[in-house]
Amino acid sequence: MTAGAHRLAATTPTGPGLPAAIFDFSRGKQALLTVAQPALGAVLALASLPSWRVIAIGLPAACAASFALYALNDLLDRKVDARSLSVGKSLAPAHDVDTAFVRHPLASGVLSLRVSVAWVAGLIVVAVVGTALLNPLSLLFFAAAVATQVVYCALRSVTYWKTVLSGVMVGFGGLAGWVAVAPLRWSTLSVFVFLACWEIGGRNIVNDLSDLESDARVGIRTVASVRGEAAAARAATAVAAACLASTALLPMPLTSVVLALAFGVWSLAWPAVNLLRRPTPAQAASYFNHGSPYPDLVLIAALVGLALSGS
Numbered sequence: 376m377t378a379g380a381h382r383l384a385a386t387t388p389t390g391p392g393l394p395a396a397i398f399d400f401s402r403g404k405q406a407l408l409t410v411a412q413p414a415l416g417a418v419l420a421l422a423s424l425p426s427w428r429v430i431a432i433g434l435p436a437a438c439a440a441s442f443a444l445y446a447l448n449d450l451l452d453r454k455v456d457a458r459s460l461s462v463g464k465s466l467a468p469a470h471d472v473d474t475a476f477v478r479h480p481l482a483s484g485v486l487s488l489r490v491s492v493a494w495v496a497g498l499i500v501v502a503v504v505g506t507a508l509l510n511p512l513s514l515l516f517f518a519a520a521v522a523t524q525v526v527y528c529a530l531r532s533v534t535y536w537k538t539v540l541s542g543v544m545v546g547f548g549g550l551a552g553w554v555a556v557a558p559l560r561w562s563t564l565s566v567f568v569f570l571a572c573w574e575i576g577g578r579n580i581v582n583d584l585s586d587l588e589s590d591a592r593v594g595i596r597t598v599a600s601v602r603g604e605a606a607a608a609r610a611a612t613a614v615a616a617a618c619l620a621s622t623a624l625l626p627m628p629l630t631s632v633v634l635a636l637a638f639g640v641w642s643l644a645w646p647a648v649n650l651l652r653r654p655t656p657a658q659a660a661s662y663f664n665h666g667s668p669y670p671d672l673v674l675i676a677a678l679v680g681l682a683l684s685g686s
Contacts, residue, residue, distance in 0.1 A: 391476040396486045397494055400449055401442035402473045409441040410434070411671040412545060413552025416566050418677050419626050420557035423685075429509065433555055436505020440517055440551075443498035444524055444544070449481055450491055451528040455593055456482035464589035472664045473582075509555040516551035520544045535598045541579040542571030562626040569621040570670065576614025577643055577666030580607055581650065584659035599659075608654035611662070612647040619643060622673065631680025638672035641665065 391399070414437065417425050425433065449456065456464075456479040464478070471478070480486040499521070506514040523544040530537040546567040553563050583590060583597035584607045591600045599607035619639045623632055646662040 391480070391485065393486075393490075395476040396480040397490070399474055399476050399478065400446050400480050400486055400491060400494065401498075402445040402449075403442070404475055405473050405667060406438070406441040406445050408472075408668055408671055409445075409545075409548070410437045411674045412548040412570055413437045413440075413555070415570075415670055415674045415677065416549040416552030416563075417556045418674065418681070419566055420553040420563070422626070423681060424678075425556050429556055432505050432508050433552070436502050436509070437552070439498045439501035439505065440520070440548070443495055443502055444520060446491070446495045446498065447521065447524055448528060449479055450495055451525065452531065453479075453482045453488075453491075455531060455595065458593045459586070459589040459595075462589055462592040464586065471660065472667050506551060506555070513551045513555040516547045516554065520547040520551070523547065532594045532596055535583075535596045535601050537596075538575050538579045538583075538598065542575040545574035546571040565621060565624040565626065569618060569625060569673075572614050572618035572621055573643075573666070573669055576611050576616075576618055577669055578663060580611040580614070581659040581662045581666065583607070584611070584654070585656045585663060587656050604654040604656075607659075608647075608650045611659075612651055615643045615647050615666070618669075625673070625677075627677045628680035628684045630683055631676045634679060635673045635676035638676060639669065642669040642672060 413433070417429065417433065424430075460479060460483055477483065477485055481488065481491045502517055503514060506517050523540050527537050527540040527544065530540070549566045549570045550559075550563065553559065553566060580598050583595075584599040584604060587597075587599045587604065590597055597607070598610050602610075619636065622635050622639055625632065625635070627635075642665050646665040650658050650662050
């Protein structure tokens with residue numbers, strides 16, 4: 376048992392069971408939120424709900440792809456995550472939307488490498504089959520997201536500019552949903568830009584800031600660990616502002632845009648103001664939790680607008 380697993384046993388007598396460990400290995404709560412990203416692409420492409428066939432195939436494929444990408448991140452980062460846990464990174468942070476039971480179950484020794492690899496491989500098979508059935512181009516964007524995740528993890532200790540790759544990867548998810556139901560067109564670019572800016576400014580930079588102490592100790596290069604807390608807060612705010620601006624360019628009814636921007640005030644703008652005032656890891660964690668569901672809220676806004684325009 377690793378040091379991380381010993382610490383877990385000290386705080387939870389029996390530890391999480393295998394299903395719970397696998398769920399957190401894929402950051403299940405965040406992964407379920409992520410399904411909204413390809414769904415948003417599909418809804419905006421059609422200006423309506425997809426057919427029942429697309430939903431029946433696409434929903435399991437999107438879930439599998441989302442769970443696979445998060446699990447792949449923890450699989451590739453297992454050694455550095457183990458070092459982070461050994462220098463004090465919390466196994467069960469309070470009020471963290473990423474964690475339901477235990478953070479990094481593979482790195483902490485709660486989950487075995489064999490089970491982890493099998494889980495990732497199985498998810499990828501389901502995602503590949505589903506996306507291929509919908510559209511081979513959708514499969515290409517999923518493959519591009521996987522490749523981007525691999526490169527992102529490889530750059531963990533090289534440059535903080537890897538945050539751009541996190542945005543590109545999430546943008547690919549929206550494009551995969553779009554091409555599953557419709558051809559690419561210029562308005563597709565607005566979906567990619569929106570999701571990329573949200574990921575960079577609403578999640579990646581601030582999530583790194585919330586883990587500043589442990590990242591710095593193990594040599595992970597992030598905006599916060601290289602440039603400092605205030606610079607990370609300014610960078611996150613600037614990119615989040617670009618995300619809100621790109622929201623207005625999404626191909627959806629005006630009612631949807633207004634509602635989405637109202638959601639954006641709660642999800643991004645107000646947390647960003649608080650982060651600028653207090654650029655601390657705790658405030659960054661609060662920002663991250665507020666920002667994480669923003670694409671889901673935009674999807675709700677899109678559906679509301681489409682329903683009102685069709686009534």
